[in-house]
Amino acid sequence: MTESKLEAWLEETRSFAPPASLAAHANAQPSIYDEASADPVAWWRTQADRLTWDTPPTKSLEWDLPNAKWFSDGTLNATVNCVDRHVEAGRGDKVAFHWVADVDGESRTITYRQLLSMVSQAANALIELGVKSGDRVAIYMPMIPEAVVAMLACARLGAAHSVVFAGFSADALASRIQDSDCAYVITADGAIRRGAPSPLKPAVDEALQSCPNVKAVLVVRRTGADVNWVEGRDHWWHETVDRQSDVHVAESFPAEQTLLIMYTSGTTAKPKGIFHTTGGYLTQTAATYHYIFDVKPETDVLWTAADIGWITGHSYIVYGPLVNGVTQVMYEGLPDSGGRDRWWRIVEQYKVSVLYTAPTTIRTLMKWGEDLPAGHDLGSLRLLGTVGEPINPEAWIWYRKNVGRDNCPIVDTWWQTETGAIMITPLPGITVTKPGAAMKAFPGISVDVVDNDGNSVGNGEGGYLVVTAPWPSMTRGIWGDPQRFVDTYWARFPGKYFAGDGAKKDDDGDLWLLGRIDDVMNISGHRLSTTEVEHALVGHPMVAEAAVIGASDETTGQAIVAFVTLKLSAEQANQDQAPLIEELRQHVAKVISPIAKPRQIILTPDLPKTRSGKIMRRLLRDVAENRTLGDVTTLTDPTVVNMIAGLMGEGGED
Ligand code: WTA
Numbered sequence: 077m078t079e080s081k082l083e084a085w086l087e088e089t090r091s092f093a094p095p096a097s098l099a100a101h102a103n104a105q106p107s108i109y110d111e112a113s114a115d116p117v118a119w120w121r122t123q124a125d126r127l128t129w130d131t132p133p134t135k136s137l138e139w140d141l142p143n144a145k146w147f148s149d150g151t152l153n154a155t156v157n158c159v160d161r162h163v164e165a166g167r168g169d170k171v172a173f174h175w176v177a178d179v180d181g182e183s184r185t186i187t188y189r190q191l192l193s194m195v196s197q198a199a200n201a202l203i204e205l206g207v208k209s210g211d212r213v214a215i216y217m218p219m220i221p222e223a224v225v226a227m228l229a230c231a232r233l234g235a236a237h238s239v240v241f242a243g244f245s246a247d248a249l250a251s252r253i254q255d256s257d258c259a260y261v262i263t264a265d266g267a268i269r270r271g272a273p274s275p276l277k278p279a280v281d282e283a284l285q286s287c288p289n290v291k292a293v294l295v296v297r298r299t300g301a302d303v304n305w306v307e308g309r310d311h312w313w314h315e316t317v318d319r320q321s322d323v324h325v326a327e328s329f330p331a332e333q334t335l336l337i338m339y340t341s342g343t344t345a346k347p348k349g350i351f352h353t354t355g356g357y358l359t360q361t362a363a364t365y366h367y368i369f370d371v372k373p374e375t376d377v378l379w380t381a382a383d384i385g386w387i388t389g390h391s392y393i394v395y396g397p398l399v400n401g402v403t404q405v406m407y408e409g410l411p412d413s414g415g416r417d418r419w420w421r422i423v424e425q426y427k428v429s430v431l432y433t434a435p436t437t438i439r440t441l442m443k444w445g446e447d448l449p450a451g452h453d454l455g456s457l458r459l460l461g462t463v464g465e466p467i468n469p470e471a472w473i474w475y476r477k478n479v480g481r482d483n484c485p486i487v488d489t490w491w492q493t494e495t496g497a498i499m500i501t502p503l504p505g506i507t508v509t510k511p512g513a514a515m516k517a518f519p520g521i522s523v524d525v526v527d528n529d530g531n532s533v534g535n536g537e538g539g540y541l542v543v544t545a546p547w548p549s550m551t552r553g554i555w556g557d558p559q560r561f562v563d564t565y566w567a568r569f570p571g572k573y574f575a576g577d578g579a580k581k582d583d584d585g586d587l588w589l590l591g592r593i594d595d596v597m598n599i600s601g602h603r604l605s606t607t608e609v610e611h612a613l614v615g616h617p618m619v620a621e622a623a624v625i626g627a628s629d630e631t632t633g634q635a636i637v638a639f640v641t642l643k644l645s646a647e648q649a650n651q652d653q654a655p656l657i658e659e660l661r662q663h664v665a666k667v668i669s670p671i672a673k674p675r676q677i678i679l680t681p682d683l684p685k686t687r688s689g690k691i692m693r694r695l696l697r698d699v700a701e702n703r704t705l706g707d708v709t710t711l712t713d714p715t716v717v718n719m720i721a722g723l724m725g726e727g728g729e730d
Contacts, residue, residue, distance in 0.1 A: 090510055090511065091508050091509065091510050092476070092485070092486075092508065092509045092510075092511075093508045094485050094504055094505050094506065094507070094508070095483050095485070098370070098458065098459075098485065098504060098505050099505040099506070100505075101505075102370050102503070102504060102505020102506065103366055103367050103370050103371065103505075104367040104368075104370070104503040104504075104505060104506060104519075105505065105506070106506050108367070108503070108506075108519045109516075109519050111519070112519030112520040113519070113520075116520040116521075116522070116545065117136045117137045118136065119519065119520045120136065120137075120146070120359065120360075120363075120520050120547075120548050121133075121136045121147075123359050123360070123362075123363040123520070123548075124136075124146075124147055124150070124355065124359045124548075126359065126362045126363060126366070126399065127152060127157050127355070127358055127359060127362065127399065128152065128156060128157055128161045129150050129151065129152045130151045130152055130153070130328035131149070131150055131151040131152075131328070132150055133147035133148070133149050133150030133331060133355065134149055134150075135147065135148050135149050135150075137546060139546050141566065141571065142553075142561060142562060142565065142566040142573075143552070143553075144356075144546040144550055144552070145331075145332055146331065146332075146353075146355055146356035146359070146546075146548045147331040147355040147356060147359070147548075148330065148331055148332050148355075149330075149331075150330075150331040150355055151328040151329060151330055151331065152328060152329065152331065152354065152355060152358075153231075153232065153326040153327060153328055153329060154228075154231040154232070154329075154335055154354050154358060154395070155195055155199075155228045155229075155231050155232040155326060156326050157358060157398075157399050158228060158231075158394070158395065158398035158399055159172075159188060159191050159192045159195055159228065159398065160192055160326065162188045162401040163188050163189050163192050167188055167401060168187060168188050168189030168192070169187050169188075169189060170187060170188050170401070170403060171185055171186070171187055171188075171403045172186050172187060172188050172190075172191045172398065172403065172404065173185070173186045173191075173221060173224070173403075173404055173405075173406045174377070174403070174404070174405050174406070174426050175220070175221050175405075175406045175407075175408070176405060176406070176407045176408065176409075176422055176426075177268065177408050177409070178267075178268040178269060178270065178271065178408045178409030178410070178413045178414075179268060179271055179409075179413075179414070180413075180414035180415075180418075184221060186221055188401070191225070191228075192322075193322035194221070194222075194225045194322075195225055195228045195229055195232060195324075196232075196320075196321070196322050196323055196324035197317050197318065197320040197321070197322050197324075198222075198225050198226060198228075198229035198317050198320075199229040199232045199233055199324045200320035200321055200324050201229075201294070201311075201313075201316045201317040201320050202229050202230065202233060202235070202260070202294075203233065204316070204320070205260060205291070205292040205294065205311065205316070206259075206260075206291060206292065207230070207233055207235050207259075207260055208233065208234075208235065209233060209234030209235060209327070209329065209333075210234065210235065210236075210334075211233075211235040211236070211258075211259055211260065212235065212236050212237075212238055212256045212257060212258040212259065212260075212337065213226075213230045213235050213236070213237050213238070213258055213259075213260040213261070213262060214237075214238050214239075214240055214249070214252065214253050214258040214260070214261045214262070215227060215230075215237050215238070215239040215240070215261075215262045215263075216239075216240045216242055216244075216249055216261060216262070216263045216276060216279070216280060217239075217242060217262065217263055217264050217276070217296065217384075218242050218264055218266070218267030218268070218276065218298060218408060219267075219383060219384060219406065219407065219408040219409075220264065220296065220298055220408060221406065222264070222296045222313060223239075223384050224384065224393070224394055224406070226262040226294075227239065227336075227384070227390075227394055228394070228398075231335055231336075231354075232324065232326055233327075234327065234329045234333055235260075236256075236334040236335060236336055236337055236351065237335075237336050237337070238252060238253075238256050238258055238336070238337040238338070238339070238349070239336070239338065239384055239385055239389075239390065240252050240253075240339065240385065241383060241385025241386060241687065241688065242267055242276055242383075242385055243385070243687030243688075243712075244385075244687075245279065246278075246279040246280075246282035246283040247283070248347075249279060249280065249283040250282075250283035250284075250285075250286045250287055251347070252339050252347065252349070253283060253284075253287045253290065254286070254287055255339070255347075255349055255555060255556065256337050256349050256555050256556070257289055258287075258289075258290065259289055259290060259291050259292075260290065260291060260292050260293070260294070261280055261284070261290055261292075261293045261294070262293075262294045262296075263276055263277060263280045263293060263294070263295055263296070264276050264277070264295060264296040264297070264298040264299075265277050265295060265296070265297055265298055265299050265300070265301050265303045266298060266299035266301050267298065267299070267408075268298065268299060268408065268409075269409075269410065269413070270409070270410060270412070270413045270414075271413065271414070273299035273300075273301050274299075275299070275301060275303075277295060277303040277304065278303075278304065280293060281304050281306070284309075290309070291309070292309060292310075292311060293306070293309055293310045293311065294311050294312075294313055294316060294317075295310055295311065295312055295313060296313040296314075297312060297313065297314060329354060330354075330355075331353065331354055331355025331356065332353045332354070332355070332552070333353060333354045334351050334352070334353055334354075334552075335352055335353055335354045335357055335358075336351065336352050336357075336390060337349045337350065337351045337352075337555055338350050338351075338352075338386075338387050338390065338493050340387075340492075340493040340494070348554045348555075348557070348560065348564070349554055349555030349556065349557075350493045350494050350551045350553075350554060350555075351551060351552055351553060351554075351555050352496050352549065352551060352552065353552050355548075356496075356547075356548030356549050356550070357391075357395070357496050357497070357548070357549045358395055358399055359548045359549070360496060360497040360547065360548040360549035361391045361392070361395045361396035361399065361496065361497045361549060362395070362396055362399040362400055363497075364396065364497045364498040364501075364518060365391075365392060365396030365397060365399075365400055366400055367503060367518075367519075368461070368487050368489065368498055368501050368503065368504070368518070369430050369432070369459060369461065369487070369504075370430075370459055370504045370505060371397075371400050371402055371430075373400055373401050373402045373403075375429070376402055376403065376429045376430060377403050377404070377405060377426050377427055377428050377429050377430075377456070378397060378402055378403070378404050378405070378428070378429065378430040378432070379404060379405040379407070379422070379423070379426075379428045379430065379431050379432070380392040380393045380397070380404070380432040380433075381407060381419070381431065381432065381433040381434075381437065382432070382433070382434070382463075383688070385688075386493075386688055387492075387493040387496070388432075388434075388463055388464070391496060391497050391498075391549075392432060393406060396497070405422060405426050405428055407422060411437060411440060411441065412444075416444045416448055417448040417449075417451060417452065419441065420448055420449050420451070420452035420454060421452060423452065423454050423456065423457060424452045424453050424454065424456075427456035428456055428457060429456050429457060429458050429459065430457070430458065430459045430460075430461070431457060431459075431460050431461070431479070432460075432461035432462070432463065432489075433461070433462060433463075434462065434463060434464040434465065434689055435462050435464065435465050435466070435467040435468070435471055436464070436465065436685070436689040436690070436691075437689065438462065438467070438471045438474065438475050439468075439471050439614075439620070439621055441479075442470075442471060442474045442478075442620075443620045443621075443643060446474070446478045449478045449479055450478065454479060454481065455481070457479065457480060457481075457484050458484055459484055459485055459487070459504055460475055460476070460479060460480050460484050460485070460486045460487070461486070461487045461488075461489055462475070462486065462487070462488050462489065463488075463489045463490075463491070463498075464688075464689070464690070465591070465690065466512065466588075466589050466590065466591055466607045466611075467488055467511075467512055468512060468607075468610065468611040468614045468615070469511035469512040469611065469615075470611075470614055470615055471614070472486060472488070472511035472512055473511055476511075485502065485504040485505075485507075485509060486502075486509060486511075487501050487502050487503075487504055487509075488501065488502065488509075488512070488513065488514045488515070489501040489514065490514040490577075490587075490589050492575065493551075494550070494551045494565070494575075495543070495547070495549065495550060495551070495575075496549030496550060496551060497548075497549040498518055499517065499518055499521050499523065499543065499547070500514040500515065500516065500517055500518065500521075500523060500587055500589070501514060501515065501516070501518055502514070502515045502516065503516075503518075510582075510586060512588065512611070513582070513586050513587065513588045514587055514588070514589050515586050515587055516586065516587065517587075520547070521543070521545075521547055522543065522544040522545040523541060523542065523543050523544065523587070524541075524542050524544050524572075525537070525538065525539045525540065525541055525542075525579045525580065525581050525587070526539050526540050526542050526569060526572070527539045527540075528540075530542075530569040530570070530572065533581060534581070535581045535582065535583050535584070535585050536581065536582065536583050537580065537581060538578060538579065538580035538581075538590065538605075539578070539579065539580075540568075540569070540574065540575075540577075540578065540579070540593060541575045541577045541578065541579040541587075541589070542569055542572040542573060542574055542575065543572065543573040543575065544571075544572050544573075550573070576592055576593055577589055577590070577591065577592055577593065578590035578591060578592070578593045578605060590605040590607050590608065591605055591606055591607040597624075597625075597626030597634045597636060599626070599632050599634055599635065599636060599671055599672075606623075606624040606625060606626065606693065607624075608668055608672070609622075609624040609636055609638065609664060609668065609672050609674065610622045610623065610624050610638075611667075612663065612664045612667040612668050612672065613638055613640055613660060613663070613664060615663075615667060616659075616660055616663045617643075618642050618643055618644070618649065618651075618656070618660075619640055619641070619642060619643070619660070620641045620642060620643045621640070621641045621683055621691075622638055622639065622640045622641075623638070623639045623683050623691045623693055623696055624636055624637070624638045624639075624674070624693075625637055625639075625693050625696045625697045625700060626697075627675075627676075627697060627700040627701050628701055629675065635674075635675040635676075636672065636673070636674040636675055636676075637674060637675060637676045637677075637678070637696070637700040638660075638664075638674040638676070638677045638678070639677075639678045639680055639683055639696055639720060640660065640677055640678065640679055640680065641679075641680060641681065641682060641683060642679060645681070653679055656679070657677045657679065660674075660677055661673045661674055661677060676700075676724075678720060678723050678724055679723070680716075680719070680720050680723055681719075682713070682716045682719070683696075683716065683720075684696065684711050684713070684714075684716045684717045684720070685711065685712050685713075685716075686711060686712070687711075687712050692711060692717075695711075695717050696717075696720070698717075699717060699720055699721045699724060700724070
């Protein structure tokens with residue numbers, strides 16, 4: 077289809093049916109919704125049969141709001157499900173991971189049989205160090221295979237892992253180790269970033285000064301850099317793990333054994349230790365992976381381009397995929413390590429069939445231009461996914477057109493650290509998708525959009541997203557703080573899980589996620605989403621990225637302030653700033669409404685982002701409201717906010 081035809085067609089339909097070839101063989105067929113809704117708990121029990129149980133559960137759900145137990149009398153071992161059973165079934169030579177290093181040309185191939193040896197050796201090493209069932213182990217590692225092995229080795233022993241993203245500071249690591257009282261840390265000397273070593277061990281050493289309960293640190297050598305060594309506490313992985321027997325007989329644990337803790341930010345400064353248990357979490361990560369990514373284990377090569385330091389890496393690099401026994405790409409580097417076309421070279425080389433990533437990355441790739449994907453054979457791709465934030469339709473279309481060559485369905489998946497697995501998503505062989513909409517609850521999941529009083533809103537209306545029935549991979553709570561669990565998620569609307577996100581049901585009843593409700597603005601009594609205004613700005617041909625906040629305003633309550641990066645700087649495009657800013661304001665007025673017109677637009681070369689790629693609107697709000705800046709330690713580049721403050725001072729105001 078030519079570009080103009082595509083645009084005309086888009087204008088007319090704005091929706092995309094699944095390709096017939098995919099629909100015919102899709103794992104999820106249209107009857108799935110009715111089958112699940114007839115008896116969701118029973119349907120989830122059948123999904124639990126994807127797992128190998130030592131004792132199959134006779135119980136499904138026990139629900140004492142807000143405490144859920146799923147499959148509680150069943151017993152199993154998570155890693156037997158991820159690894160052993162595939163080897164036992166004769167699939168030991170199947171590749172589990174094509175690991176691609178940050179450095180161009182470096183890679184490792186790990187089969188399921190090799191993975192079993194690695195996990196068994198690591199489990200034996202952890203036993204030697206004293207790890208036992210019920211312990212907590214912090215993992216602070218780069219994206220190397222040993223990170224996955226470390227997680228699985230903990231799980232094999234019934235110890236909960238708490239993976240802390242390797243971009244976090246020593247302080248953040250220390251507070252997480254303390255909060256769940258981890259007695260062990262697994263780390264590496266460093267990470268490799270765009271070819272250069274970036275140390276990790278010094279942060280561990282610093283953190284452990286305030287963590288006296290840590291008994292042992294296991295250190296993978298990745299960079300070869302000199303490291304400080306604490307005799308008796310520190311152990312090299314290659315000395316401790318490699319000499320172990322590669323046989324380890326897995327024990328069976330109850331379904332409700334804690335599998336993992338993952339810290340996530342809340343509205344207060346203290347991160348919440350969200351924890352997940354084994355049976356329900358594995359059931360839902362495995363089922364969602366199977367249906368949403370339409371997994372064909374024999375032929376697919378799947379790539380979740382995320383970090384294991386976040387829940388996406390846990391659920392869709394480690395547990396969901398390994399339970400399904402698939403072959404994956406695991407990539408250590410940044411999108412431009414070794415060149416801006418690095419991703420497309422990886423897709424081409426490994427014939428990746430399913431790619432799952434975040435909108436912010438898509439927008440970065442978009443900024444780098446469509447010539448890069450066009451220069452590579454991406455014909456192996458058959459399905460694309462996004463997660464983590466609302467995707468603006470422009471990025472969605474760009475992804476579909478330039479990466480998916482207009483014939484790959486896009487699954488825009490909504491979920492949270494707390495939900496453990498995907499909750500709202502299209503199903504690739506069924507759903508007629510709309511750019512920017514996550515569409516429908518996954519089978520067996522009940523969600524709603526409610527107003528301030530908790531009443532369901534009608535089609536065409538917006539409100540708060542809630543989950544109205546328990547689900548297998550729901551968090552079992554906040555580590556050590558059951559009251560905060562109740563207050564944060566269950567107090568706002570009695571009986572319902574409050575997700576903290578705004579959402580809208582469109583005229584067809586399909587769901588659009590509108591971003592965190594803390595990002596919802598109230599302008600002269602009109603409720604507007606920051607996301608909506610950002611979408612509008614990004615829809616302007618000159619705009620690359622936009623972050624919008626509601627800054628307090630004497631007259632209107634809040635006023636919209638937009639921070640905008642351009643595809644080309646105004647100078648490069650031979651445009652004066654003031655007329656361009658006015659053009660952008662008018663553009664927003666035209667796309668949404670005059671009430672959505674930003675009071676102020678700041679053109680900036682960069683936006684403050686966390687290391688997971690989220691724009692830190694809180695800091696932008698501080699800048700816009702002339703407050704002293706809050707915590708900037710989680711930013712990739714803390715200088716960006718000061719630069720923006722400077723730009724505001726120069727008079728971006730019109
Ligand atoms: C946002 C990431 C819109 C949302 C798996 C949620 C999304 C938060 C989407 C959770 C999506 C995630 N569309 N917003 N498809 N997916 N979000 O815990 O605001 O890092 O509450 O989990 O990301 O972020 P978290």
